[in-house]
Amino acid sequence: AQSVTQLDSQVPVFEEAPVELRCNYSSSVSVYLFWYVQYPNQGLQLLLKYLSGSTLVESINGFEAEFNKSQTSFHLRKPSVHISDTAEYFCAVSDRAGGTSYGKLTFGQGTILTVHP
Amino acid sequence: DTGVSQDPRHKITKRGQNVTFRCDPISEHNRLYWYRQTLGQGPEFLTYFQNEAQLEKSRLLSDRFSAERPKGSFSTLEIQRTEQGDSAMYLCASSSTGAWGFGPGTRLTVT
Numbered sequence: 001a002q003s004v005t006q007l008d009s010q011v012p013v014f015e016e017a018p019v020e021l022r023c024n025y026s027s028s029v030s031v032y033l034f035w036y037v038q039y040p041n042q043g044l045q046l047l048l049k050y051l052s053g054s055t056l057v058e059s060i061n062g063f064e065a066e067f068n069k070s071q072t073s074f075h076l077r078k079p080s081v082h083i084s085d086t087a088e089y090f091c092a093v094s095d096r097a098g099g100t101s102y103g104k105l106t107f108g109q110g111t112i113l114t115v116h117p
Numbered sequence: 118d119t120g121v122s123q124d125p126r127h128k129i130t131k132r133g134q135n136v137t138f139r140c141d142p143i144s145e146h147n148r149l150y151w152y153r154q155t156l157g158q159g160p161e162f163l164t165y166f167q168n169e170a171q172l173e174k175s176r177l178l179s180d181r182f183s184a185e186r187p188k189g190s191f192s193t194l195e196i197q198r199t200e201q202g203d204s205a206m207y208l209c210a211s212s213s214t215g216a217w218g219f220g221p222g223t224r225l226t227v228t
Contacts, residue, residue: 004159036219043221044160044208090159104150104173105210105217107159 002027002093006108014116015083021076021111023091033074034092034105035065044090050074061085086115121220123209129226130199137195138223142211146218149192151184152208153177154222160208166192199227 007022025031033050048059055067065076074091088110095103122141130136142149147168152160163182165173168189178184181199186192196203204227209220 006159034217044219046217046219092159104162104165105152105160106162110157110159 002031002095002106004091004093004106004108006089006091006111008111009109010112010114012114012116013081016080018079019077019081019085019113021089021091021113023074023076023108025072025074025091025093027072027093027095029095031093031095033065033067034094035059035063035074035076036090036092036107038088038090038110040087047076047089081113081115083115083117085113088112121209121211121218123207123220123223125223126221127224127226129228132201132227133198135195135197136199136225137193138207138209138225140192140194140209140211140220142191142209143213143216143218144190146211146213146216147189148212149186150210150212151192151194152210154206154208155204163194163207196225199225201227203227 003026005024013019035047036044037047038044048057050057050067058064063078065074067074090110091108092105094105124139128136149166151163153163154160162175163178164184166186169186181197184194206222206224208222211218
């Protein structure tokens, strides 16, 4: 069984400040790791994913996350946030269900990021 | 790539009625998943299909819930005798090697 813990339910920050959204997971097997973003009244959008290789992964809009196997963490960071980053962010894990096919996702509770002007 | 689509987007029903939701996955994806998301929570896994075979069901999926994927393409999720606790967003996702996609969800309100 897998579980995901997002340590902060809400994170308020000012525009252009750095932010870190924390995620810890537990699993008895190797996993894939994901961050999803959900804007108000919209569906889930994949922000970035770790499958293998470099432990630092980046998104196209300036977010990055680092897989730390020893600490079983996958924290999300951005050096300078914008108002438009206001959304709910979900960390998720998937077991490696055969090759690179993805198994079911187990999600954290979500972190609401609110960027203030 | 037309993405994962779900129908309807919103459904309001009275307690005790049956409802059915449809999900059309990305065409080349052989895996299809249903999740439920309640306010303030992350999505919770309900069930999973590989092609037309339903391979896993969560304990959350009571006997009132049934899902099908008859030809390995679209899927339906039916809830019988709806209860107020069934009010949630029902999400469909599909995946294949190297890719995942989520639908916009069906928001169910049981009055």
